[in-house]
Amino acid sequence: MNDSSIEEVRPVLQARDVSVQFGGVKALTDVSLFVRPGEICGLIGPNGAGKSTFLNAATRLVNYATGSIMLDGQPLEGVETRDMIGRGVARTFQNLGIYASMTVLENVMLGAHHRLGGSFAKAIFAPLRARALERSNREKAMAVLEEVGMANLAARAAGSLAYPLQKRMEIARALAAEPKILLLDEPAGGLTHGEVHEFGALVDGIRRRRNLSILLIEHHMGLVMSLCDRIVVFHLGRNLAEGTPAEIKSNDAVIAAYLGKAA
Amino acid sequence: MRDLSLSTAIKLSLFAIVAASISVFAPAYALQQVAIAIAYAIAILGLNLLMGYAGQICLAQGTLFGVGAYVTAILNATYGVSPLATLPVAAAVSAAVGLLIGLPALRLQGLQLAIVTFGIAAAFPQLLLKLGSLTGGVSGLPVDAPETPGFMTDVPELWLYLIALACAGIGALLVSRVLFGDAGRALRAQRDNPQIAQALGVNLTRTRLWAFATSSALAGLGGGVFAIVSGFISPESFLAILSINIVIGSIVGGVTSMAGAFVGGLFMVFVPSWASDINLSLGNLIYGLALILIMMVARNGITGFIEKWISMIFRRAAG
Amino acid sequence: AEPSPGITDDTIKIGVTGPLTGPVAVVGGVAEGIRARVEQANGEGGVKMGDGKTRKIELVIEDDGLDPQRTLANVRKMVEKDKVFALVGTAATPNNLAIGRYISQKKVPNVFMYSGVVALNAPEWEVGFVPSFSTEADAFAEYLKINRPDARVAFLYLNTETGQTFMTAFDGAIEGTAIRVLERQPVTSQDPTVETQLNTLKASGADTLVIIAAPRQGGEAIRFQSESGWKPLTLVTNLSSAYPVLQSVGLENAKGIITSDFLKPIVSDQKSGDEGVDRYLDAIKSANVNFVFANTIGQTGYAIGDALIQSLEKLKQPTREELMKVVHNMDGWKNPLFFDGISMNTKEGSDIYPVEALQLYQFDGQKYIPIGGVLEFEGTTHE
Amino acid sequence: MTLLDIRDLSVFYGKTQALFDCSFSVGEGEFVALLGSNGAGKTTLLRAVSGLLPFKGSVFYAGKALDKISAQTRLALGVAHIPQGRGTFTEFTVEENLSLGATIVASRSQVREDKERWYETFPRLRERRNQLAGNLSGGEQQMLAVARALMSRPKLLMCDEPSLGLAPSITQEILAIFKSLNKENGMTLLVVEQNVDITLQYADRAFVIEAGQIVASGTASDLIGNEDIKKSYLGVAG
Amino acid sequence: MSLFFQLVTSGLATGAIYAALALALVLIFRATNVVNFGQGEMATFSAYCTWQLMQWGVPLWLAVLASLVGAFAIGIVTFRLIIRPMMDAPVEATVVITLGILVLFQAACMWIWGAEQLSFPSLFPGGGFGIGEVRVLASAVGTLAILLAIALAMGFIFRFTKLGLSMRAAAFDRTRSVLVGVDVERMLMLGWGFASVIGALAAILIAPRLFLSPTMMTPILFYALAAATLGGWDSPLGAIVGGLAVGVTESLGASYLPFVGADMRIAVPIALTLIILLVKPVGLFGSYKVTKL
Ligand SMILES: Nc1ncnc2c1ncn2[C@@H]1O[C@H](COP(=O)(O)OP(=O)(O)OP(=O)(O)O)[C@@H](O)[C@H]1O
Ligand SMILES: Nc1ncnc2c1ncn2[C@@H]1O[C@H](COP(=O)(O)OP(=O)(O)OP(=O)(O)O)[C@@H](O)[C@H]1O
Ligand SMILES: CC(C)C[C@H](N)C(=O)O
Ligand SMILES: [Mg+2]
Numbered sequence A: 001m002n003d004s005s006i007e008e009v010r011p012v013l014q015a016r017d018v019s020v021q022f023g024g025v026k027a028l029t030d031v032s033l034f035v036r037p038g039e040i041c042g043l044i045g046p047n048g049a050g051k052s053t054f055l056n057a058a059t060r061l062v063n064y065a066t067g068s069i070m071l072d073g074q075p076l077e078g079v080e081t082r083d084m085i086g087r088g089v090a091r092t093f094q095n096l097g098i099y100a101s102m103t104v105l106e107n108v109m110l111g112a113h114h115r116l117g118g119s120f121a122k123a124i125f126a127p128l129r130a131r132a133l134e135r136s137n138r139e140k141a142m143a144v145l146e147e148v149g150m151a152n153l154a155a156r157a158a159g160s161l162a163y164p165l166q167k168r169m170e171i172a173r174a175l176a177a178e179p180k181i182l183l184l185d186e187p188a189g190g191l192t193h194g195e196v197h198e199f200g201a202l203v204d205g206i207r208r209r210r211n212l213s214i215l216l217i218e219h220h221m222g223l224v225m226s227l228c229d230r231i232v233v234f235h236l237g238r239n240l241a242e243g244t245p246a247e248i249k250s251n252d253a254v255i256a257a258y259l260g261k262a263a
Numbered sequence B: 001m002r003d004l005s006l007s008t009a010i011k012l013s014l015f016a017i018v019a020a021s022i023s024v025f026a027p028a029y030a031l032q033q034v035a036i037a038i039a040y041a042i043a044i045l046g047l048n049l050l051m052g053y054a055g056q057i058c059l060a061q062g063t064l065f066g067v068g069a070y071v072t073a074i075l076n077a078t079y080g081v082s083p084l085a086t087l088p089v090a091a092a093v094s095a096a097v098g099l100l101i102g103l104p105a106l107r108l109q110g111l112q113l114a115i116v117t118f119g120i121a122a123a124f125p126q127l128l129l130k131l132g133s134l135t136g137g138v139s140g141l142p143v144d145a146p147e148t149p150g151f152m153t154d155v156p157e158l159w160l161y162l163i164a165l166a167c168a169g170i171g172a173l174l175v176s177r178v179l180f181g182d183a184g185r186a187l188r189a190q191r192d193n194p195q196i197a198q199a200l201g202v203n204l205t206r207t208r209l210w211a212f213a214t215s216s217a218l219a220g221l222g223g224g225v226f227a228i229v230s231g232f233i234s235p236e237s238f239l240a241i242l243s244i245n246i247v248i249g250s251i252v253g254g255v256t257s258m259a260g261a262f263v264g265g266l267f268m269v270f271v272p273s274w275a276s277d278i279n280l281s282l283g284n285l286i287y288g289l290a291l292i293l294i295m296m297v298a299r300n301g302i303t304g305f306i307e308k309w310i311s312m313i314f315r316r317a318a319g
Numbered sequence C: 001a002e003p004s005p006g007i008t009d010d011t012i013k014i015g016v017t018g019p020l021t022g023p024v025a026v027v028g029g030v031a032e033g034i035r036a037r038v039e040q041a042n043g044e045g046g047v048k049m050g051d052g053k054t055r056k057i058e059l060v061i062e063d064d065g066l067d068p069q070r071t072l073a074n075v076r077k078m079v080e081k082d083k084v085f086a087l088v089g090t091a092a093t094p095n096n097l098a099i100g101r102y103i104s105q106k107k108v109p110n111v112f113m114y115s116g117v118v119a120l121n122a123p124e125w126e127v128g129f130v131p132s133f134s135t136e137a138d139a140f141a142e143y144l145k146i147n148r149p150d151a152r153v154a155f156l157y158l159n160t161e162t163g164q165t166f167m168t169a170f171d172g173a174i175e176g177t178a179i180r181v182l183e184r185q186p187v188t189s190q191d192p193t194v195e196t197q198l199n200t201l202k203a204s205g206a207d208t209l210v211i212i213a214a215p216r217q218g219g220e221a222i223r224f225q226s227e228s229g230w231k232p233l234t235l236v237t238n239l240s241s242a243y244p245v246l247q248s249v250g251l252e253n254a255k256g257i258i259t260s261d262f263l264k265p266i267v268s269d270q271k272s273g274d275e276g277v278d279r280y281l282d283a284i285k286s287a288n289v290n291f292v293f294a295n296t297i298g299q300t301g302y303a304i305g306d307a308l309i310q311s312l313e314k315l316k317q318p319t320r321e322e323l324m325k326v327v328h329n330m331d332g333w334k335n336p337l338f339f340d341g342i343s344m345n346t347k348e349g350s351d352i353y354p355v356e357a358l359q360l361y362q363f364d365g366q367k368y369i370p371i372g373g374v375l376e377f378e379g380t381t382h383e
Numbered sequence D: 001m002t003l004l005d006i007r008d009l010s011v012f013y014g015k016t017q018a019l020f021d022c023s024f025s026v027g028e029g030e031f032v033a034l035l036g037s038n039g040a041g042k043t044t045l046l047r048a049v050s051g052l053l054p055f056k057g058s059v060f061y062a063g064k065a066l067d068k069i070s071a072q073t074r075l076a077l078g079v080a081h082i083p084q085g086r087g088t089f090t091e092f093t094v095e096e097n098l099s100l101g102a103t104i105v106a107s108r109s110q111v112r113e114d115k116e117r118w119y120e121t122f123p124r125l126r127e128r129r130n131q132l133a134g135n136l137s138g139g140e141q142q143m144l145a146v147a148r149a150l151m152s153r154p155k156l157l158m159c160d161e162p163s164l165g166l167a168p169s170i171t172q173e174i175l176a177i178f179k180s181l182n183k184e185n186g187m188t189l190l191v192v193e194q195n196v197d198i199t200l201q202y203a204d205r206a207f208v209i210e211a212g213q214i215v216a217s218g219t220a221s222d223l224i225g226n227e228d229i230k231k232s233y234l235g236v237a238g
Numbered sequence E: 001m002s003l004f005f006q007l008v009t010s011g012l013a014t015g016a017i018y019a020a021l022a023l024a025l026v027l028i029f030r031a032t033n034v035v036n037f038g039q040g041e042m043a044t045f046s047a048y049c050t051w052q053l054m055q056w057g058v059p060l061w062l063a064v065l066a067s068l069v070g071a072f073a074i075g076i077v078t079f080r081l082i083i084r085p086m087m088d089a090p091v092e093a094t095v096v097i098t099l100g101i102l103v104l105f106q107a108a109c110m111w112i113w114g115a116e117q118l119s120f121p122s123l124f125p126g127g128g129f130g131i132g133e134v135r136v137l138a139s140a141v142g143t144l145a146i147l148l149a150i151a152l153a154m155g156f157i158f159r160f161t162k163l164g165l166s167m168r169a170a171a172f173d174r175t176r177s178v179l180v181g182v183d184v185e186r187m188l189m190l191g192w193g194f195a196s197v198i199g200a201l202a203a204i205l206i207a208p209r210l211f212l213s214p215t216m217m218t219p220i221l222f223y224a225l226a227a228a229t230l231g232g233w234d235s236p237l238g239a240i241v242g243g244l245a246v247g248v249t250e251s252l253g254a255s256y257l258p259f260v261g262a263d264m265r266i267a268v269p270i271a272l273t274l275i276i277l278l279v280k281p282v283g284l285f286g287s288y289k290v291t292k293l
């Protein structure tokens, strides 16, 4: 959209005119969006605006009919879903993508799967090496859990955690992948107001320490406004607005479509 | 972690004690039966990996078992290869066949896959008859007994039993290597939610095919052992019902348990005949009831049931 | 001589294994028939054996579901744990093959097998009973040569050694005649229906249908030839021509079929005046067997039981070797259920097939009527 | 008049106790909020009342003891529960979901009328009426869950975190709908929420639950003003 | 050419047999989310009951009616005794349980009525009629007509009635169903009852062709499973189309594909099922499950 801003630094993620259709339902129509390195970009919009669908398209879980999505300037067409994480794109899921019967630690260790390759051949024919990798993976996963403040829960079954903790564990798993960009789909769901603040600090800390780019979908306006550098708004599957939190907060179209009277 | 290795050690020594006392106390004919049970157990080990961990239901494990048995028998009877030397080949050929059977699994799941593989199991005996020149048709093939070391010539069954046990050990080692690490996690991940697994970088195709290959290799190994222990094989031993029975063995033992594989193998061999020993004409009635009652009492399989009790007792003792 | 295992001064232990359950549980009738005859003998005080002692027979019956693996397991258990003296009436070819090596090793007699296939693998320790399928093939060929010398034949054959043996023998027997085989279709005992095969056979233009199949498929084929408007001359193996099979098909549908058997036809459970048949009817009644009186498999079992008792009566020494000697040298033994003129004959070293004669029958819609005389193939059983 | 009377309610998951002797009551026609931080036991309480969990103690609804009454009967008596995580029938269409919501309703015309009404309220659902619920966006599913529960025309509606995943405007809209049902139809509401500020704008009264126990209660206006309670239990900073 | 038509016709007749069992399997699956491997044997038991009643002199129609009522009871009792306690057990346990049901009912039939095959009277006039050279069996036409009627009724009930909706909901998710007031246990119980009735009817329809015996359903099981899979497990009409497709292709394949032949004809339905599933993994009329991320 704003071409001059793109010139400055190459965005980590850039989508242009992306459309997604499910049968007769047009979930996205020509949406564009970019995320700069080190930036937290908010993605908001009414329910059904197509935010999650955009995330799915950007991680190649759904196909887009038109447009292009580029990662570090590389087009994603033809890239397999499973290769996205290896290219530095890690994500969380709106409806939770956790493995309920595995422990928290196992879930987080899965985040590093793409680096370990998890090959049967290695496990069968090079067991010592496989075991060494496993050990270092476990240590790294523990470190990540430490970082998000969940180290004490490592041995719990993921399914037994409270909903917000499950969401947080998903973030830890995404971090274990050591991504360049993190796509978060409603990570603060189920948090109380105070917890949201704390959570915001956590995300911001992660971004700073790791110099990550983050695309954040949230309905929690307090969080979005305080955390994001820039916000993109979708409505009915199209771009509605884009700007700084202050601009968005006072954008009439956004207020009408999304925020409601008392934001 | 320490707990885990401790419980593994306890389990292993328990296993060793049981295995040793069987070899001492069981009469020769029963020892051979146990060896056959172990041959089935090897196939169940594979199926547990595939069904319990990879979540792919294969109703053709008996077929792959049969492929292994026939590879051993053909190599031995037709080409004179020593029986033990055929085992790796049996495993490899079954793995290859298993890969082929596994190909549809890349697109099919659950029930659909189960039924397609069941069809393969149903067709297998006919195929064996059709390839009569290779398989000996309905008359089957004899397999030489492996050379028994001097000191046990009196009880060749003991030697057979030890061979079976050793092969099962190899199988268990293989499975444990796969399961306790990144590969095993990926396997479970693609079972519980393939889409999420993909997003985590799991290569579904490769993971599933490897699971099929490993499982089939074990089926083939088990089949080879079966051929050696039986000394004679024919198509009648590899009817579709065998695949069903292996699945029953796997589930009754416990699909996610290695010890369960052995329980399952023993179950397959001994329970039907015990049932008919109780009452000849009511044998199957008793067997059917047994299946139902066992699952009602031990819904996670016999080992799951035992583990639950043991951990309950431990917790009592501890607290 | 030292008595062999399984025999004492007043008992002798005999093992039977067969499919009492599973898809071919009908074949379990063999074991039941044997039991009926043995219980009858025991009820009469036991068997007075050749060594002068009277012994009761202790039967050990095991179910193998027709799985050769379980047959072997049963046999090992019966030999090593139960210590049976001999095995009798072991059913089906693959199962007998599976135990061949073991019984030769252990030198355990496996007598009066219920298997219609010639090639086995422990001939010194085995003796057959029912005529080979090749014998039956010869009988059918014989009939055709006389009654329909230019027959155009369609085969529905069991796709196992059974069908192969039959067809090979039949082809040999019609060599040099004007009889031609136009079409052959295999069946398996797992086939849900055999309509497809039958349609193809019908379309071949044959005028003669030969059915070699297990009862279910055989029955279907008998019904087909009557229902389909195709009226070939129909020859049915005795595997699936038993009266109960015809009943399931509908007697009128079976009218005119031809079969061969070595047993007397029994179509009523009322006393017939035939002493052998009457004793059989008594026996199965008091043994409370699980087959109906007209079941030829059960009758065969009873006949096997009788043969066993006759061999024991001739056993001079209580050894297994002696038993084999006796059963390998039968000379015209009679059997209560055999058709008049058919007897059991074997010759050590050359002939281990006790029954090698057959009588042809035609079904008249009510009962089997013998046609022609007994066809004798003594000593000619071949592959 | 008291509609829901909870006395010494305790609930166990196996051996772990999640609720400890909770007592409170909800009057007929009241709009009550149940507040509390994560894992406090709010969901557990609703599940016990609606019949998904067995409990110790007593729960009276319209004077009837609920412990021996099946979940279906409770629904028939007018107790509806919108579970956390929505609980839509994902493999059924939107329309079928609404029909299922009306399982206990005998009158066809009432069902038709109500469907029309909720389609009117949530036009998004009308657009998607023949689509599988599982394909709806998170927020759309939440709307569906609410509409479905209302199809049985409950007397007591218990809703577990309705705001979860909803756009702010929709959250307000749903709470406003609740309020109007409460005002106009006299429907009693027991709403579990994290979103304290917005909820207290609509609720008459609120209870605060913490670690399985009721620790505070009061009218909404009391609580809005009570910084202490907000700080220590609800984690609302300033 | 007339052979071709004859093969198609008798393929249809055989297909009707597969479709009959497939229909019962689909019903129980749709209503309870269970594949009841023992469905066929439960049905055989009911057919034996019919036979027994007739032996005692009860007229055919009455005997059929009585056994269908009995079948309903058998379904309900099976559910109460065996399935209900296992409602939240892992699916593997249910698989073994239904296999146990198979063994149990087969053994019961064998114990009570013996292993011999028996003749079972047809509900339809015997024989058939010819269209040109092609022979059509009256019983096949009748069976198909009844099955079709049942499938249409089932489809209608599942899709358009409150009962059907509730049954599907109960099969889909128990907790969610409880919350909307569906009497889950009752729905599952009805599912077992109805499936048992349809199964019994299927057995009564096909027993005249197969002969009544304890194992008459065993060889059919795979074909019926293939038919249900081919049609899509949630479509009654699919079960019939699947059954007929399997019957016809098998019949033609066995005759016209020399490398298959009658002995390997089972390869035909396998191949057919596989091909269809590779194109449409849920079967011809099956619907996809959804997972929203
Ligand atoms: N698989 C699908 N099939 C059909 N329609 C779909 C599918 N997935 C999404 N949709 C539709 O596409 C639209 C966008 O959905 P999406 O999940 O992206 O919304 P969202 O912006 O994430 O909303 P929310 O904030 O409620 O989560 C919705 O209207 C939804 O109904
Ligand atoms: N199925 C379960 N098994 C065991 N413990 C459980 C289960 N469900 C909940 N718990 C525990 O019960 C307690 C109360 O949980 P509950 O879900 O009722 O809390 P909540 O207040 O609804 O929290 P949230 O705001 O996260 O929804 C928690 O400690 C939780 O860990
Ligand atoms: C019907 C079958 C049990 C007969 C078997 N083929 C035999 O050799 O005797
Ligand atoms: Mg979303």
Ligand SMILES: [Mg+2]
Residues within 6 Å of the ligand: D042, D043, D044, D084, D160
């Ligand atoms: Mg909750």
